[in-house]
Amino acid sequence: MCGITGIFDTSGVNAISRDLLQRMNETQHHRGPDEGGLHLEPGLGLGHRRLSIIDLSSGQQPLANEDGSVVVVFNGEIYNFQELVPELEALGHVFRTHSDTEVIVHAWEAWGEACVARFRGMFAFVLWDRNQETLFVVRDRFGVKPLYYAFLDTGEFIFGSELKSLMVHPSLGREVDPLAVEDYFAYGYVPEPRTIFKRVHKLPPGFTLTLKRGAPRALPKQYWDMPFAPVAVKDEAGAMDELVERMKESIRLRMIADVPLGAFLSGGVDSSAVVAMMATQSSTPVNTCSIGFDDPAFNEIEYAQQVADRYHTRHHVETVAADDFSLVGKLAQVYDEPYADSSALPTYRVCELARKHVKVALSGDGGDEHFAGYRRYRWFRYEERMRSIIPLGLRRPLFGTLGLLYPKADWAPKMFRAKTTFEALARDTVEGYFHGVSLLSNAQRAQLFSPAFRRELQGYQAVDVLRRHAAVAPTDDPLSLVQYLDMKTYLVGDILTKVDRASMAHALEVREPLLDHELMGWVSGLPVDLKLRGSEGKYLLKKAMEPYLPHDVLYRKKMGFSVPLAAWFRGPLAATIRTVVLGERLAGTGMFNCEFLREVVEAHQSGRRDFSVILWTVLMFDAFLGQVLGLDDTAREAA
Template sequence: MCGIAGIFHPGTPKPVDPARIAAMIAVQAHRGPDGEGIWTAPGVGLGHRRLSIIDLAGSPQPMQAGALTVTYNGEIYNFAELRGELELKGARFVTGGDTEVLLHGWRAWGPAMLDRLNGMFAFGLHDADTGTLFLARDRMGVKPLHYVELSDGSLAFASELKGLLAHPLLRRVPDVTAVEDFLALGYVPDDACLVAGVRKLPAGHFLQVQRWQGVPRPRQWWDVSFADRASGSAKALGEELLARMRDGVRSRMVADVPLGAFLSGGVDSSAVVALMAEASKAAVRTCTIGFDEAGHDERAHAAAVAQRFATDHHAQVVRPDDFSLIDTLVHHFDEPFGDGSALATYQVAALARQRVTVALSGDGADEALAGYRRYKFHAAEERVRGLLPDRWRAATFGTLGRWYPKADWAPRPLRAKATLLALGSDGDEAYARAVGVTSPELRARLLSGEARRALAGHRAEDRYIAAMRDAPARDAIDRAQYADIKIWLPGDILTKVDRTSMAVGLEVREPLLDHRLVEFAATLPAAMRLRGGTGKWLMKRSLERYLPRDTLYRPKMGFVTPISAWFRGALGHEAEALTRSRLLGDSGWLDMATVGRLVEEHRGGRVDHGRTLWQLLMLERSARRLFG
């Protein structure tokens, strides 16, 4: 995998200083430790940091072919087939990698080339003949791409925000709407950035900039539709699903460097390892991390899967409370990132990098096949909503929800506040609240009056509601999955995997996000995705020949992140420091008296504010690096 950067003058083709490109890629050296390249011409400059995966001795970047030059981050898994097709059209290749396919593909098909690519990618391609800069991002948003228009009229782009921050003309001014988004969701979504003016190219979009025509809005080139339904028996559809999973895994096993897999012991990573073992002549290299904490250690489950498929397995116990990693994560994420599992994801990536350069993961199946528990709860709530008149339901449950105490200390059956509020809302509003971290009510207390006025009505949940309202979908689960694929997946899951893996120079591939698999999964009847409270039902049923029932049907565990306990123990001093933070106080974003009350209530055990305090800690650390 790689880090890319570039500068383009849409107007007058001013010279581009190679030193600026060098600075923009130098801060991304972790993404490409194996080499670098810089290319400039009148009005344009491209830079590249390389992590060698395919064609190790060749394929230097930026790569040229006549008037075309490209800097590219990613993998095109079907590059061999495309290469053969292009050769029949007269293309002559001089390298053995996938980068050159982009150049000849652009010459043959232009932007329509994107429809033919199966892979994860973000790239910038310059066409000197037409004076065009073409930026594109893969369908799911596996690979990131940031861009900004600068005061000298240029457009700058980079894989990571820090690449843009290395440009001296970027003004570091915070955007308070991104603070609202982060507090609500736990991450800054792809349609926002904490640094005002910086934008992220959305997943499945491209940006085509012509000389003398300014910078247009990005154009969508791919979307997933839940509007159609596949027909056939569960057995037949299950076989097709399994075939698409198999294709996704096998296409991602091509590499000229050591390759392995993350193995948590859960169904998704175990499925990937099972299909890798089926396709591999040698033992698959697998790795897992464990925790010395009862109820959160999956090493035994991972070991059982490793033994079943005779993998070359490596396990290591790590500390879940290695707080020394906090500043490491802040550096690599740039913007605040509140998903506490990033600590463990970084640790498993670092472990894998000791033995391999490419690792396959099981990410994406929960979004594509309705694996999260929240889908089950949302479906149940929708059934209740369908039984009651809207006016009566909103008045009764809404009132009860507002008055019911937030009983974090109580047994789970008595923690009814969130459910009552959800039943009092319409389905889209309720789901938008369910995926959040800090509720609108708490944010109303936490944000200062100055910040609320600056937001001018902006509310983080509204993007989810809009995505669900406009989704090409048939039912509530369709709409929820569609919104998650568009917002949660690129903003949280794929950002987490990209930044933590790139931090240690590891390429991670997600075979269960093969777009052909995702598109097929979206056509499955809802009852084959979620049945009887079991998410990923058809996937699990199809895998019964490979994996034991305990692996397929035991409750999802995930990485341990005991954040709430940390702030009552080892991180107690950090919680207290938040109340005295000069940066947060001077920012004008927060009501500092409310911050103090949250810390007091949490440390006293009266209310669980652990996740919100973690967010405030990450916000403070990130803002210090960006603006402090």
């Protein structure tokens, strides 16, 4: 796991500043504190920060081929590199290291752009071929590893693992993209390929970008997508056995490391399944790490302990106080872009704990999206059945009216919050799902933004992100469609971003065996009834894990990695949230309706409504303005 950055002069006439490249590289020191390296030649500069995991004595980057004509900087892991070495050696390539990085340069020489199809792993890399005057930019299939880039007016192309690396460059414009602001307040993050800045982009998962010096600017090109190709299943027992074997293989590949290795263990199905499969293939006890909470409503530690006891793991636990909000101010520095998933706080803590004991940790990320584990999938299926019965022309006025008339009931269980259900039924499939997953509804965002800012949006709405993906989805099944939408948005923009930044802030490598593309390509083609059966999500995964995990772990109610925001904003953070949300910094942007913000604060702190999600989302946007853009807040100083 590492950090990469670089500058490519597309004209080939400008010299690259070593000092500038060094400063860009050092912003990512936390991603690779073990070593740093630069490569400069006319019109090109590549930077790398290394977290040594495999081949500790060699494998330094930037790494070149035998004659130095091909150079790469690489972040991630190629898990099948040992299989590719003999094949490449048979083609005449000579290896000087035992690292997976060197496989990339020789695979490029052997197979060109098609080399990426041969790689199994998580990766973002940029490769320079001097003879072809070509820069090849790649991101892995699920977007486990990040990659930001921008084309500058100077003719330079710059890139980095984190946005902060690009922001060092003096020619990078920092104009905030209003469409990204709309996206952020709907999703809680800025979905790919957009970033918070107009001039900066993220390379989407499963895409490459090939730049030739002197040639017209190229567009990203997709090399992989989730297949959803139907899988023949003879019987349920056979599918369970195959799933277990495929999971074991994926996990076995991710247990290769020359440094201490362990796993996160939350007590949920996914992380517990990963630990169980690790333990069955390890000759020594597995290192496991869990974060507990002193509030029972948020604590899953007893379930994690059951799994740890069953497999005799070296289990490490730390308890986080319910009022542990000391990291709130740090999140903007870690994430660069506005980011509103409050579970980033406990995720940061569990990465901090894990790094005390291991350098590599396996996680269960991806299980909910691929095996249909989220509760919202159940509700979506119920709503979709109704949508299939009643035409949209009838549903829109009928349920739209009911949605307007029915009172808001945030406090009630989901089944009694009919207002949200009516509103979803008044929409088509994609818009209905968007309504269910968005943090702030269309109506709330319309109230939040000022009239001037709404004009800047020129009619753009964040649902367009989902519509764009739905238009090219490789499946017609409604459940598979929304899983696909989550893979393209929530999984990469929220979950994987959260884990990457939190782990790399502690120089910890996290590997996601449930995001192996061969495993999940197979899972995508399974009958949907093996994923969501009745009200039971992750049906096949849970059945397959019954011999390995306690019943309580598999079939209890899903809890999640939550923090008590509502109580914070009425208690210890009440003054802070009032000062921030009603402060000069937010007002000075001209983006927000200050009267609506005041109403939200008053309603929440009086106990009339739970507006904690809106308040947290606004708080994190203000933190971005202050800590990333450096905007002043005179009200904060006066307070």
